[in-house]
Amino acid sequence: MGEINKKNNEWESTKGLREPIKCLEDKWKLVPSFLQVKGLVKQHIDSFNYFINVEIKKIVQANEKVFCDADPLFYIKYLNAYVGTPDLEEGFNMTKPTTPHECRLRDMTYSAPITVDIEYIRGNQRVIKNKQLIGRMPLMLRSSNCVLTNKSDFELAQLNECPHDPGGYFIIRGQEKVILIQEQLSRNRMIVDEFKGAIQCQVTSSTHEKKTRTNVIVKNGKYVLRHNALSDDIPIAVAFKAMGICSDQEIMQLVGSDDSIAKKMAPCIMDCHNLKIFTQNQALAYIGSKLKVKRFQTANAKARTPVDEARDLLATTILAHVAVENYNFYVKAIYLAIMVKRVIEAETNKAAIDDPDYYGNKRLELAGSLLALMFEDLFKRFNWELKSIADKIIPKVKAAPFDVVKHMRPDLIANGLFTAISTGNWTIKRFKMERHGVTQVLSRLSYISALGMMTRVNSQFEKTRKVSGPRSLQPSQWGMLCPSDTPEGEGCGLVKNLALMTHITTECSEEPISRLACNAGVEDVRLLGGEEINHPAVYMVFLNGNILGVTRQYKKLIKIFRMFRRRGLISSFVSIYPNHNQRTVYICSDGGRLCRPYIIVEKGYPLVQQIHINELNRGIRKFQDFLNDGLIEYLDVNEENDSHIATVEAEIDPYVTTHLEIEPFTILGVCAGLVPYPHHNQSPRNTYQCAMGKQAMGTIGYNQKNRIDTLMYNLVYPQCPMVKTRTIELTNFDKLPAGQNATVAVMSYSGYDIEDALILNRASIDRGYGRCLVYKSAKTTMKRYSNQTSDRILGPSRDANTGKIIKVHDILDTDGIAAPGEMVENRQVLINKQMPPATINPIGQGQPQQIDYKDVPITYKGPVESYIEKVMVSSNAEDAFLIKILLRQTRVPEIGDKFSSRHGQKGVTGLIVQQEDMPFNDRGICPDMIMNPHGFPSRMTVGKTIELLAGKAGLMEGKFHYGTAFGGSKVKDVCNELEKHGYNYHGKDIFYSGLTGEPLEAYIYSGPVYYQKLKHMVQDKMHARARGPRAVLTRQPTEGRSRDGGLRLGEMERDCLIGYGASMLLMERLMLASDAFSADICGACGRLASRAWCHACRSSAAVSTVEMPYACKLLFQELASMNIVPKLTLKKYC
Amino acid sequence: MPKLEEKPRIFLEEYRLKNAANDYGMADEKWNFKKFAKNFRIVIVRLDKFEMEFDLIGIQPAFANAFRRLMLSEVPSMAIEKVMITNNTSIIQDEVLAHRLGLIPLKADPRLFEYRPEDATEGTEFDTLEFSLKVKCTTNKSQPKDSYRTEDLYENHSVYSSQIKWHPIGNQTSVYKETDIGPVHGDILISKMRPGHELDLHLIAVKGIGKDHAKFSPVATASYRLLPEVTLTREIRGGQASILQSCFSPGVIGIDSDGKAFVKDARYDTCSRNVYRYEDIKDAVILSRVRNHFIFNVESVGAMPPNVIFVEAVKILRDKCKSLLDELNNF
Incomplete structure (x- = not known):
């Protein structure tokens, strides 16, 4: 498919004869249809649903039995686990169903009970108990167990919930918390990289029990195996021998019998001979001697020999994800051989080194998988605690038989989950994982800020390191992550945002896939020798990083898989793609891959036809039908790289193109989607707007009046922007807007508009512009x-x-x-x-105390x-x-309040002008706002000028124009519309000066621009102090506005005064106005005296008063306290 | 320097406005009352209850602008200034509600009132109008079955300005008729309510000027424009003529029976300058405006007819001049 099956030039001529592919009308309607099923935060909800409905059962099953050392007959077996519906505990084992809004208001946790069915031994009986409470699970809003799912708008209103609220967050003790999407390198994959000049192949294996990292690296021209559990590197040949590949020939056949490979492997084999290791046992003994000494040795561990330890280590810890049955290491040996081969390949061919920033190698961890890790850890601890209780109590002789159910405390799991989410500290003991800042409080400053937070992707990469690689935009992020929406500063490029149509996969079962692969001609690798595996005609097939087998007809395999996927016979999120350099085919069904829907193109024609779109318009076709009919499919990053995707119909090349983009504007995210005409702006401006849109005030939800937040900003009269984008409609920003359309005149006025300052019209403010609550x-x-x-x-x-x-x-x-x-x-x-x-004694006996x-x-x-x-x-x-x-x-706008347009052009109010002083045009229109034209040339925000034009035309026509990215209303059409209504086609009008009454010499570009009022207002920042509080220790003025602090005369200011020589001013600023103190100093001994009495000299004869900063006196005392005596020499002054 | 009679012009070039080469602006010209009186003319073009269009011809822009400015900000009008809230259980916040009420234009001739003294705590019949707004939303008892329209379900679900009731104080009943006082428009939506919501407000309107707050401005807007002029420098016929016609507002360019374009009436041209889009005809037109011919447009908010507002503005200017002269003479 991805192969270029283009025939030679003889066919080229027919290309011109093909009738041009018609553009599909209303193709964009697929996007709302997609979002209707998927929603804007579906990734979170899907992942959480998978966790509470499927994975939690798997986890409980994996840890299903608890035994006790004291009684061999005792056991607890978990039969099933359930997460219930949200309720509140009201004491006396009573519960009451609850709603998210009640939890928000009452500082409660929106959670549901986790119950299990258990089978256990009580006394001598086997007892089955159903619905035993073991903990509480915080519930994600709009997840399958939430009360809000599948409710109509009316029902949501009755629950005090906004229908546009995306959900996908948790409510912990009244606080809304989001588990951010975490980006990390994909697990169980070989990644070849260069580390300090040496090539290495790294695999981070992850299973339910273990998470380990295995490296094959080049050390002194030899290949060695490195692992954390080993104190030293193991020569690779030893490792092979330990895995039962004892003959050198077999090793060479597995790695590859080419001369070049043989040459590189020879020293390793030699090494092994020098160590006199010939058998598996010798090799295991060698590895056993290199084991790291364990700190706590259990009783049965002592009985084991190092050989057993080493064998176990090889089976379960090194490359843990490759399963080993009955200590048959063959598959693991092949895997190791491939790692060696990759390293050898990368040594000669630098192109074979993997790009660590390539997005196909990344996986996104969502709330569900993070909570699953946390839950499994807590569940294990819960079981361990039950076991130790049983160990303790069973030996004792008691009246009643031991009933373990009475010792099941749900607090452990509940509080563990609650505190993890509320603090954001993810401590997983079994993986020795400690992560901070996994969760954040949902920002409710505006609707967009909440939405933007739900799509945020946090990278695990250190923010302080100065590297550009992981921060820069990777081509493989195309369509998956928004190219504009990233913060400035330290998080730049590390914190990303999902694009509009990105979907994150949840894992799906491997079994049917491997069965299908085997039916499609994949041969089991266990039956083959090294020579067959490395045969040049053979492609190796991997499923989720594990070897599945080899195939001779990889094209057929891929074709079958894609066909099955399009038919809906396997999950639509399974991806398959070849790697020709490595001669492998990768099949992925794991969770956390980014993917995105595309229209399938066959023989040069998109499968989605106008007829389908019409059906969509009529409502008889849904997005799922497109998937079911095989017209649209999801591609993940890797498969995307194996496809040829046309952005628009005209780009389709009949011989090459495999897919067609649904709508190009979907490469942008939610925040960048608000910008009209972003494709006309300089790119950093769009980035600035993405950050600023989150600070804009407006509406935060239909339930805003019912909320009691610690801080909430609302606009009194919010408006829908005159120039909309498709994304605005898709995200419902038009229903929950944050801003107002201001009539802007682009001209200079007074001197109060320098440095992006804005001039506001007093009358507009009087009539309600920019008013906020x-x-x-x-x-x-x-x-x-x-x-x-x-x-x-x-x-x-x-x-x-x-x-x-x-x-x-x-x-x-x-x-x-x-x-x-x-x-x-x-x-x-x-x-x-x-x-x-x-401290008060309990009131009990005697007369009540007066408190x-x-x-x-x-x-x-x-x-x-x-x-x-x-x-x-x-x-x-x-x-x-x-x-x-x-x-x-x-609050009414005042001088110093911050406003911003949607093009990263922020400014503060510089002057508020009476209406009669404002310029006016022929029609008597006074602008609401004057913006200085100097804001344009260096910022190159052409989009803003087009927004103004389109807005003006829209006003006259009585409609909204669209400024959708890579589309939207054309400037030419907009100009014609203006001309139709008697306006200048440039959008420039004649204005009269409000002061002189004469026409201005220049034509003024004017029209409506959507302006946002940002949360930074002078009222919250204004600060001045003459006298005020001082710090107790130093007696210097306090710091900061909140403490009514002083304004610091800093080092640089001080340097200026020193340079100028204003010594008395310095004295005044640094001492008198700060912490002047009259200290008594003994002139005889030079020490501090107290109350005109020198304790050292036992006299008051030479004591004099000296004015000094209190901090200075404090220093002297502190020095004295550590046996350093500072002495002052006093001299008569003048 | 051209004389005023010669109609000073400003030319609308493609990229800028430009005065005639020898025109240094009218501010330089010495003002002569006799000459002014001879040339000055006022022509009322249109006048109705709310809107007026009239021409001031032969006047300096400083004067015309002064009238415009005075009408906007110094001609007084009555507006609700204080709102005593006894009960407000609607979703609109008290401050926002008060702000909305303040912006409702009131039908009361401000000339009959005085400004309330700054230190006054109680209003008198001469400077204050009192209103009340008492509305309670309830479920409609007699609602038709199966109807979910808000107007059927609830009573008083929308509060309109017509529900504001005037309470005469002192002698006001004898001076004003019921129809003289109240909101100009009855259909201004103040608030939307649902059962359980209630408004009980006492409104106090006083006299004020637009400078203090836009709600006191008696005009929605008052502005002027200069009289446009279009001159054709060469003959234009056929297709070009119709293109030319389309470049101007309807009625500006006419085409006579033999297909020749002529300037019919440039007065209502919007001065969009779109002729400059067409390379082939842009040299055939000269666009200009007469600099001492002001076409005023006054939109009254409703308390006073627009012609009265203008006269008031003139009176204010006169009073200001008088007080300036007094100050100068007494200095």
Whole structure:
């Protein structure tokens, strides 16, 4: 297929005769149809569903039996495992079904019970118990067990949930947490790379029990096997002999009998002879002597010889993923031989070195697989704990027989999973894996920021290292990862985002695939000798990195596989592709591969015809039907590289093309998809917009008014952009917008528009432009303490003299909680809470004690007052009272507020101008905003100018124009539309100065541009201080706005003053205005004196007062405390 | 320098506007009242309740602009300034609701009111209008079966400006008729509600000017444009003539019986300058505008008719000049 079957030139002439392939109309409708089934975060949900429905059962089955050392008859056997539906524990073993929104509000965890069916021994009886609770599983929203799945919009509204919310995250203790997609090198694959000049072939094997790394490297011209469990490198020939390939001829046949290979292998064979290793036992003994000494040796381990240890190691640890049955190492030896062969190949041919950044070698780990790792670890620990309890209790003589069920505590697994997700620390003991920052709090700043977070891919690569390889855009990322959406700075290129149509596979069963392969002519490698395996006509077939066999007709094999896949007989996510250099065929069915749908092209014609699209339009065909009918198939990165894909119909070459792109704009992700005409912009501008779109305020969901978030920004009048893109519609950004269409005049006005500053129209602001709501929440819990005391809330206090409620309690209701609708000023009390002292004896005998409660009020801080939107009183998971207060501020744009268009052009408001001073055009239109034209030449955001033009035409026509990437409304059509409505076709109008009333000399480019208000507002940043708090230790002013800190006169500023020679100013700034201190110094001994008395001299005769920084005095004292005596020599000044 | 009678022009070139070569702007010209009085003309072209188009001919742009600016920002009008919220259980936040109410144009002649003194806490009948808005949304008891339309399910699901009720204070009943006071438009949507939502508001309207807040501006917009002129420098016929015609607003270029293009009426040309797209005819036209012929367009918000607004603006300018003169004389 991927082969170029192009015939010679004689056929070339007919190419011209072919009738041109018609462009399919509305082909883009396949994208919404795809997203309808898959959703924007389907990867997460699919992976989690696979985990809770399939994998958890496998894990439990893999660890199904627990035995006990004390009683050989005792056992527990897990028969099955289930994850239930979300509920809350209400004490006394009562549960109540819950909704995600309730969990958010009440700081609960959205989780479901994990139950198992078990069979165990109680006393002498075998007991079967069903539905035994062993833990709780945090549930992903919109996963199969979530209450939100398959609900209509109306039902979702009743559950207080936004229908556009993507789901795919967890709610842990009221916090929304996302498990980011983790990128890593694929496991169980040979990767040849160059490490410090030496070629090595590396395999990271991963099985359920073990995760090990095996290397074959070149060392002094010889090939050696290196592994962590071995203290030293093993010569490769020894390794072969240990695997039972004892004759040198056999080794050579396995590796390859070419002269060039023989020459390179000779020293290794020699080595083996020098070591006098001829038999398998000798080889194993040699390896046994190189074993790393284990720290803890168990009783039965001592009985084993090093030979046994080595044999076990070879069977289970080295290349662990290659299964060894009955210590028959033949397949493993072949695998090792291939590794050696790859190294030899790469030594002569540098092209054979694998690119570590190649995306086909990457796998993405999703929530499901990460949780599976975590669950298996916890489950093992759970079983281990049960075993040790059984060991301890069974020997004791008791009245009742030992019932293990009573010792099954669900807390271990529940809390393990909860804390892992809430902290993001993934500690897997059995793999010695420790990862941090796996989860993040879902950013709810805007709808797009939440959506963008769900598609984020985190790389395991170190962020501090200065290498460009893993950061740069790899051609194999085409269509899978968004080329624009990556952060600037340290995470650049390492944090990526999925493209719109990317799908991440979940693993599917290998068995049917290997059966199919064998039927299609793959021969088992165990029956063949080295010579046959290495025959040039033979291709080796790998399934998920394991040797499946060899085939002579690899083309046929591939063809059969693709045919079966298109017919739907095997999973559509199985990929097959040849590697001609290695003479191998790889079949993949593992999880975590990136793939993407393409239209199949056969004989130069796309299989998807207009008729199919029409059926799609009529709603009688769904995306799945396209897959079932074999019109569209998924290609993963590797198979994509074996295909010839046309971007548009016109590019189809009848002899070569195998696939057709569905829509080119799908190579961009969710965030980059918001940019209109991104293909006209300089690429970093699109990247900037991707970062800024996440800071734009607008709407975050239809349920935003029901949420009590710690911080939420909303726009009062959000608008759908005049210039839309297809992605905007697909992601529902038009329904949850974040921005407003501002009429922009591109011109210079006053001097307040330099450096990207914007000029705003006062009247527009008065009429509601850029107005935003800022919600903050305050919360507290009323704890109950072990000594029978608890927190309490008191009503407002009254002034003792006047009897009036004191100022700070002015807004409190009689219950001591601020009333909704009240205006709160700085330092006013929101909740008048009191706490009992920590040390108090339990109230029991005798008279009740008087408890001295301590005031711990929740107060409001902020320079600008807020209003109380709502108050929530509830209880949390610990059954304590939970009070949440939502505070609201309405903010009007002011000078210094940050705005940005969708083209990475941000700017702050420089001046707000009265409407009459604004320029106006013939039609009396005043712009809402003036932007300086100097923003264009260096930024090269041509897309923005086109957006303006298309927006203006759209206004006149009463429709939305489209600025979809690699498509959208053409500038020519837009200009004609403008002309039709009496506008200049360039989009430039005559403007009159609002100040002089005369026409401006230049024509002004003006029209609507979608502007976003960013979350950075002066009100949150303004800070000044004359006097204020000081740090206790140094007596210097505190640092930072939140602590009302001082403004630092830094080193560079200090250097300026030194250079200028302003010594008194320096003195004032660095000492007087900071931490001046009058220290008493004894002139006689030069030491610090105290209270005009020198302790050393026992006199006060020579003590004088010296002004110095407190930090200086502190230093002297600290030095003195470590036996260094700083002495000051005093002299009379002037 | 051309005299005013000679109609000073500004030429619309392809890439810029340009004055005639010997025209240094009208600001340089010495102002002569007699000459001004002789040449100055006002022509009212169109006048209805909300909109007016009129020409100021023979006036300096500084004056024309002054009138425009005054109409926008200094001619007073009444608007809701304070909202006392007794109850608001709707989803609209108090501040946003108050802002929306403030922007509703009120039907009350501002000339009959005074500005409220800055230190006043209570309004009087001379400077304040009081309204109330009391709406409660309920489920429609008599709802037709099987209907899920909001208008059938609920009562008062949308609050419109017509539901604002005027409460006369003091002597206001005798001075104003019920129809004189209230929102100009009854169909302005204030809020949408659902059962359980309730609004109970007390609204206070005062007199103010657009400079303080756009809601006090008596005009939606007031602006002017210069009179366009189109001159043909050579004869244009046939296909070129129809292309030429399409480059201008309808009615600007006419084609006579023998296919020759002529300038019919350039007044309503939008000055789109699209002739410059066509290389072959762009040399045949000169686009210009008359610099002392201002076509004003005033869109009233509804409290006062547009002609009154203009007269008010003139009065304000007069008062300002007067106070300046007083200041100068008393200095």
